[in-house]
Structures are given as structure tokens and as C-alpha cells.
Amino acid sequence: MRAERRFDQEMLEEFLLRRSVGAAVATPDTSVVDAVQQAAQRGSHKHVCLYFRNPSEQWxxxxSYFLGHYRANLPTTYLYHASTREHLMECVRNEGIDPQDAIDRGLLRLxxxxxxYLRQGAFSADFMISFMRLILVRKRADGFHKxxxxxxMDWFFTDIVGREEIHAYERRLNKLLDEAPEVTIVCQYxxxxxxxxxxxxxxxxxPLIHLDEQVRQGFFR
Known part of the structure; x- marks a missing residue:
């Protein structure tokens, strides 16, 4: 009556797994980071939609993405909303890493x-693409191409003006990665x-979906 659709969550998850034919799959012998890299070698941008159900599953x-980059002496920029800075620092600390040292060395920015996302008091895909490009430019200037x-992505639920641009923004990130194919972007849903x-x-x-410890091909072409 209201032109709405309802989906069963388990059916959606099964749909994601079954429809992702020819996907890069993370197995016990292939980490999610390796799976993303293998997909990149086949021409996929390293733009990952990571689905989770609770905070512990989220981290x-x-x-694996964070540790893979940290161990390679490569930086991570983490844009947080539902998580707190203190929670993320504790997660890093639990990995045996001093989070303040990682920040001081330029390997972690929170x-x-x-x-x-909310900096202008309204969400703007144009602004966020410029914001992300600035991150790329600054990291390049620091000597980091990767x-x-x-x-x-839960900032979407703040009812901020412009939030309907979220998926247009996500599509444009793929174009941005044409300029920086070695960069990995992980969007957490x-x-x-x-x-x-x-x-x-x-x-x-x-281009890539991460669900239940598996990385599979997404539907962006």
C-alpha cells in the first residue's frame, strides 16, 4: 500500500552468497586481504562493502584489513560514528599494538x-569525494601510494539533510579509485x-562484498 518492500534478512544473506558467482572467496588458505588483492588483479577496484551484525563481529x-596494512607499514584512516575513539583504541591495543604509537607514526588516523561525513551540517557527495581525494593526495605526499x-556508514541514521546521496557517493568512490587503484576503501554497513x-x-x-568471512564479487560494474 505504501510502495514499500520487506525482505527477510536470512534470505538476503543467502541471496548475496548464491548470486556472487565467480567471486574471490576468502578461505582458511586465503585471507580476506589476499582475496581483495586477487580481485584487484582481475580488474576490480578495492572498494569493499563489509556487512556486520554487532560491534564484536564488526571489528x-x-x-584483517587493518593488520595487513599495519604490518606492511601502511597507514589506515578510520572514519567512525557508532564506535567511539576510545573503543577503537582499545581494539587496536588488544591486537598487541600501541595505538598512540601507531598514530604518532602516521599508521593510524581516527x-x-x-x-x-557530517562536517558541513549536511551530507554532500561532492564534499565527501573532495574530502577523500584530499586524503589520497596527502598520503601520496607522505610517500604512501597504498x-x-x-x-x-551508520551516520546515515542521523536524519541529516542530504543522506539520500549515500549510494551516489558510494558509486563515485569507484571513479575516485581510478586515480588510486592501490588504495583500499572498506565501507562498514x-x-x-x-x-x-x-x-x-x-x-x-x-565491486566487492565482505560477508561472513568471505569476500565475493559485488554488483557494481
Whole structure:
């Protein structure tokens, strides 16, 4: 009656797994980072939609990306919203890494949504693409052509003006990565908060999907 659609979460997850034919799969012998790299070698941008259901699953899914870059002496920029700076520092500390040392060495930068996605008091895809490009330029100037950028996408639920541009922004990130194919961008989506339509739209804007410890081909072409 209201032109709405409802989807069962388990059916959506099964759909993602079954429809991702010819995907790069992370197995016990292939880490998610290796799977993303293998997909990149086949021509995919390293733009990953990471789905999670709770905070512990969120870090468990993301940590491989962070540790892979940290151990290679490559930086990570983390745009956070639902998480707190203190929580993220503790997660890093639990990996046996001094988070302040990582920050001081330029291997970790924590940026709140208020300083990024919500900085203008409204969400703008144009502004965020410029913001992300500035990160790329600055890291390049520091000598890093490879690095990791990740963002928690739950800022969408602040009802901020312009939030409907979220998927246009995600599509444009793929174009931005034409300029920096060695950069990895991981967008973190809480599937307990985004509705079925939002989950499927995210699938359509990312070349790669990370779900349940597996990296598979997304629907962006």
C-alpha cells in the first residue's frame, strides 16, 4: 500500500552468497586481504562493502584489513560514528599494538563523522569525494601510494539533510579509485539497521562484498 518492500534478512544473506558467482572467496588458505588483492588483479577496484551484525563481529571482520596494512607499514584512516575513539583504541591495543604509537607514526588516523561525513551540517557527495581525494593526495605526499580508508556508514541514521546521496557517493568512490587503484576503501554497513533496500543498494555500488568471512564479487560494474 505504501510502495514499500520487506525482505527477510536470512534470505538476503543467502541471496548475496548464491548470486556472487565467480567471486574471490576468502578461505582458511586465503585471507580476506589476499582475496581483495586477487580481485584487484582481475580488474576490480578495492572498494569493499563489509556487512556486520554487532560491534564484536564488526571489528573481527575489519581487523584483517587493518593488520595487513599495519604490518606492511601502511597507514589506515578510520572514519567512525557508532564506535567511539576510545573503543577503537582499545581494539587496536588488544591486537598487541600501541595505538598512540601507531598514530604518532602516521599508521593510524581516527576521524569522527562530525569531522568528515557530517562536517558541513549536511551530507554532500561532492564534499565527501573532495574530502577523500584530499586524503589520497596527502598520503601520496607522505610517500604512501597504498593505504586503507574505512568508514562506518551508520551516520546515515542521523536524519541529516542530504543522506539520500549515500549510494551516489558510494558509486563515485569507484571513479575516485581510478586515480588510486592501490588504495583500499572498506565501507562498514550494519545489516541490523539498514533495511533490505539499503542493503541491496549497497551491493550495487561496491565491486566487492565482505560477508561472513568471505569476500565475493559485488554488483557494481
Amino acid at each position: 573481527e571482520a575489519f581487523r 576521524v569522527s563523522a562530525q569531522e568528515s 593505504h586503507l580508508i574505512t568508514g562506518e 550494519d545489516v541490523t539497521r539498514f533495511d533490505g533496500e539499503g542493503v541491496l543498494q549497497a551491493c550495487g555500488t561496491h
